[in-house]
Amino acid sequence: MTFNDGDNDRIGKEEEHAGLIENQIISQKTKKQLPSWLDRPYHVWRDQFQQDKCCPKKMVKRELMFASTYVLILNVALILYVLFGCQVFDLRHSSTNNEASFLDRALFCITTISTIGYGNIAPFDDRGKVICILYCVAGIPLFFMTVATNSVLVVDICNIVHRSYSSQNVENSGFRWYTSAILLAAHCFIGALIFSLWIDQLDFLDAFYFSFISITTIGYGDYSPTPEGLFQYIIVTVYLCTGVATMLLFFASLQKGIMWIHYYGRKVSDSEEAEIWFGGQMMTVKDLVTLVAEKFGSTPEKLREVLHDLDKILEVACKQAEEDDDEEDWRSVNNSEALSPPAPRKKTVFLSGSSDGDDCQATIHSFTSTNQRSIPKDTELAILALGTIQHHLRKPSVRGIHGHHHHPKIPFSKPASDSNIESKEAITSLDLRKKAHRVHSDGRLLLQQDV
Amino acid sequence: MGRRHRRSKVTRVVNLVKKIIAFFFSHIGLCALVVGYALLGAVIFKAVEGPHEAEIQELVKSAREKAVDVVWNATFRVNRLDSKQWKKTVLDEVKRFKTVCMLSIRKGYDGKEYGKQAQWTFTGAFLYSLTVITTIGYGNTAAKTYIGKTLTMLYAIIGIPLMLLFLTNIGDVMAKIFRFLYAQSIRLKFRLILWHKKRKAAKIRRANSLVSRLTRGHRVKADSSVDSFGLGAGADVEDLLTARVEMEQLEVRETAAAQLESMTVPISLVVFTMLGYLGVGTTIFKVWEGWTFLESFYFCFISLTTIGFGDKFPSTSVSNTDEAQEKLVITSIYLLFGMALLAMCFNLAQEEVQNKTRWIADKFRSKEDDDD
Numbered sequence: 077m078t079f080n081d082g083d084n085d086r087i088g089k090e091e092e093h094a095g096l097i098e099n100q101i102i103s104q105k106t107k108k109q110l111p112s113w114l115d116r117p118y119h120v121w122r123d124q125f126q127q128d129k130c131c132p133k134k135m136v137k138r139e140l141m142f143a144s145t146y147v148l149i150l151n152v153a154l155i156l157y158v159l160f161g162c163q164v165f166d167l168r169h170s171s172t173n174n175e176a177s178f179l180d181r182a183l184f185c186i187t188t189i190s191t192i193g194y195g196n197i198a199p200f201d202d203r204g205k206v207i208c209i210l211y212c213v214a215g216i217p218l219f220f221m222t223v224a225t226n227s228v229l230v231v232d233i234c235n236i237v238h239r240s241y242s243s244q245n246v247e248n249s250g251f252r253w254y255t256s257a258i259l260l261a262a263h264c265f266i267g268a269l270i271f272s273l274w275i276d277q278l279d280f281l282d283a284f285y286f287s288f289i290s291i292t293t294i295g296y297g298d299y300s301p302t303p304e305g306l307f308q309y310i311i312v313t314v315y316l317c318t319g320v321a322t323m324l325l326f327f328a329s330l331q332k333g334i335m336w337i338h339y340y341g342r343k344v345s346d347s348e349e350a351e352i353w354f355g356g357q358m359m360t361v362k363d364l365v366t367l368v369a370e371k372f373g374s375t376p377e378k379l380r381e382v383l384h385d386l387d388k389i390l391e392v393a394c395k396q397a398e399e400d401d402d403e404e405d406w407r408s409v410n411n412s413e414a415l416s417p418p419a420p421r422k423k424t425v426f427l428s429g430s431s432d433g434d435d436c437q438a439t440i441h442s443f444t445s446t447n448q449r450s451i452p453k454d455t456e457l458a459i460l461a462l463g464t465i466q467h468h469l470r471k472p473s474v475r476g477i478h479g480h481h482h483h484p485k486i487p488f489s490k491p492a493s494d495s496n497i498e499s500k501e502a503i504t505s506l507d508l509r510k511k512a513h514r515v516h517s518d519g520r521l522l523l524q525q526d527v
Numbered sequence: 528m529g530r531r532h533r534r535s536k537v538t539r540v541v542n543l544v545k546k547i548i549a550f551f552f553s554h555i556g557l558c559a560l561v562v563g564y565a566l567l568g569a570v571i572f573k574a575v576e577g578p579h580e581a582e583i584q585e586l587v588k589s590a591r592e593k594a595v596d597v598v599w600n601a602t603f604r605v606n607r608l609d610s611k612q613w614k615k616t617v618l619d620e621v622k623r624f625k626t627v628c629m630l631s632i633r634k635g636y637d638g639k640e641y642g643k644q645a646q647w648t649f650t651g652a653f654l655y656s657l658t659v660i661t662t663i664g665y666g667n668t669a670a671k672t673y674i675g676k677t678l679t680m681l682y683a684i685i686g687i688p689l690m691l692l693f694l695t696n697i698g699d700v701m702a703k704i705f706r707f708l709y710a711q712s713i714r715l716k717f718r719l720i721l722w723h724k725k726r727k728a729a730k731i732r733r734a735n736s737l738v739s740r741l742t743r744g745h746r747v748k749a750d751s752s753v754d755s756f757g758l759g760a761g762a763d764v765e766d767l768l769t770a771r772v773e774m775e776q777l778e779v780r781e782t783a784a785a786q787l788e789s790m791t792v793p794i795s796l797v798v799f800t801m802l803g804y805l806g807v808g809t810t811i812f813k814v815w816e817g818w819t820f821l822e823s824f825y826f827c828f829i830s831l832t833t834i835g836f837g838d839k840f841p842s843t844s845v846s847n848t849d850e851a852q853e854k855l856v857i858t859s860i861y862l863l864f865g866m867a868l869l870a871m872c873f874n875l876a877q878e879e880v881q882n883k884t885r886w887i888a889d890k891f892r893s894k895e896d897d898d899d
Binding site: 188191192193194195198202205206208209212216281282284285288289292293294295296297298327330 | 658659662663664665666669673676677679680683687688691819821822824825828829832833834835836837838
């Protein structure tokens with residue numbers, strides 16, 4: 077009796093245990109399925125989003141709602157604007173004098189505000205021309221703003237996917253120019269296929285030519301799309317909008333190279349005498365460098381030495397051509413005393429883009445944190461001083477932000493080439509001091525006489 | 528020795544290349560580069576499309592002459608005997624001529640007379656090149672041959688970024704000049720205000736001297752206590768008034784310095800400048816082409832926003848006369864300068880909008896800080 081009861085209990089426990097094990101296995105399998113294709117992109121995106129918005133983890137949802145609301149508002153506004161244009165315009169074909177249908181008017185509105193402008197359909201009376209002018213004034217900025225926002229969104233998605241599924245730790249950079257060029261060529265090729273085989277049945281070269289002329293917004297109108305049915309109209313519209321976006325991406329990626337060529341071989345000079353606002357006071361870049369060097373317990377000569385070391389650091393870390401402008405700028409700041417003769421004063425200082433500055437800042441900071449032991453204290457302080465100088469030089473003309481900082485006024489020797497206004501101001505202040513002193517002395521005399 | 532010499536030579540070559548690039552992408556070099564590129568395009572397209580146009584026109588002309596000749600011969604020889612034969616001959620010849628015309632139109636015939644009117648003159652090709660690289664693209668003149676179309680695509684690939692670079696730099700330079708002129712006008716305004724303040728100070732100083740003279744005269748009659756009181760009061764009031772006027776002047780100077788420092792041109796001035804330029808263009812084309820005011824304004828607006836429908840176009844009856852060529856050149860200059868002015872206006876407006884946006888963002892941030 078007792079022996080049989082014991083056996084039954086043991087068998088029951090074993091069955092329960094096996095059931096639990098099976099449940100755990102199933103739950104582990106269901107958990108493991110998610111990370112394989114969805115969890116990692118989500119984490120990468122969330123980290124990137126937090127870094128961009130500078131918000132804590134629990135605020136991600138609200139910030140995401142704000143960002144997505146902005147994108148949706150732009151797109152919906154554009155669609156409503158095009159529909160509004162369809163209602164307002166009264167158009168006719170230029171060659172034949174027929175009335176344009178609703179879909180033709182829609183295509184006209186899109187090609188107008190994207191500045192393609194075929195001209196096969198055009199406003200023919202004065203009222204149409206006035207409406208067209210007013211429509212373009214508001215429509216063109218709206219169109220390009222929407223296209224730019226959507227392009228940024230697509231580029232971000234591509235970057236997140238690329239960073240998720242690549243083993244290397246890829247930097248978050250935009251498209252390279254050859255990637256954009258390949259996209260542009262592929263888009264022209266797809267358009268050539270569409271317009272040679274399906275919609276208008278042109279020759280292949282003519283179709284390619286038409287696609288290229290359309291998405292670069294030249295838009296001659298010697299060939300113009302004549303789609304049939306709603307679906308073909310939608311395809312043409314989507315093709316033109318994505319084509320314009322691709323072209324904008326291409327030119328945006330080209331612009332960095334173009335600006336690099338523009339400043340190549342060009343020496344950034346005269347930055348010594350450039351004036352900036354710092355601590356509610358106007359001073360020159362030279363004074364700023366001296367001040368920050370003293371504050372961090374270093375000297376301008378030490379900063380120059382660290383810059384030479386930073387050449388190697390930046391070559392290893394960044395390997396980008398844009399950093400050369402930054403290095404030249406810093407070098408000219410420190411070597412500005414050697415410039416002769418001194419050039420007239422300039423109000424502006426050229427600096428590389430803020431994104432490059434941020435990359436440089438992040439690189440220096442990461443380098444400092446990773447190699448904490450091998451860097452002596454003087455060099456570290458000098459690097460921090462350089463970061464502070466760059467931070468202040470990046471916003472030379474913004475006065476309100478620095479006004480909030482309550483920095484104590486430190487007397488500096490002003491440069492010899494003061495303007496007349498400042499010299500008059502100094503003389504006036506001296507006169508004021510003399511008069512104030514006189515008032516005080518007269519008060520004392522009065523008191524003495526009373527006594 | 529040889530190694531050092533080679534290194535110095537290489538360095539010299541590198542420096543020379545640097546100087547060349549720096550010149551071509553400086554402001555003057557960039558203007559020259561854009562104009563040179565447009566002239567190069569004019570030469571190329573004239574060389575490629577001009578013979579094609581002449582060929583087509585000559586083909587149509589010879590076909591027409593042949594048709595007329597055949598019809599005349601038929602009339603002269605066949606008309607007496609058989610009317611049906613005559614009709615058949617004439618209809619066949621007219622049909623053949625129609626076929627030649629249709630083929631020519633497909634190849635790009637546009638109805639211009641051979642030797643008298645031509646699209647692809649040098650200035651016409653120049654305007655075409657300009658409309659390609661500025662993405663205006665009227666379409667009245669367009670490439671017809673395969674070589675022309677291919678060259679147009681290659682030309683646009685290189686020319687459009689070059690044009691964007693040109694507009695960016697020239698827009699920056701023109702924005703600086705505009706900002707400088709605006710700063711000068713503000714400085715002049717504050718100088719006038721200072722002059723008024725100084726004149727007011729002179730009046731106050733004259734009143735002070737009068738008061739002190741009265742006090743000095745009054746000192747002779749009064750006793751010692753009243754004398755000391757009057758002297759102190761007069762001196763104190765005089766100095767305080769003078770100090771107040773000087774403080775007002777200093778405040779005006781600081782206000783001027785602050786406004787000059789945060790130098791952003793207001794958007795209304797930018798818009799007014801752009802409308803002024805459109806007005807000038809409207810006047811020019813109205814006088815030339817006999818268009819109405821609205822049509823001229825419409826053409827200028829559609830051109831400068833690079834839409835370029837092409838329904839309105841100057842010198843639509845293009846001819847080889849010097850006057851028409853001159854109009855094309857002036858149109859090209861108007862478009863090029865107009866694009867640069869538009870880029871300048873965008874730069875200034877963008878700067879103003881950025882400052883406003885930053886101000887709003889700072890206000891919201893400070894509000895959030897106050898809430899926290």
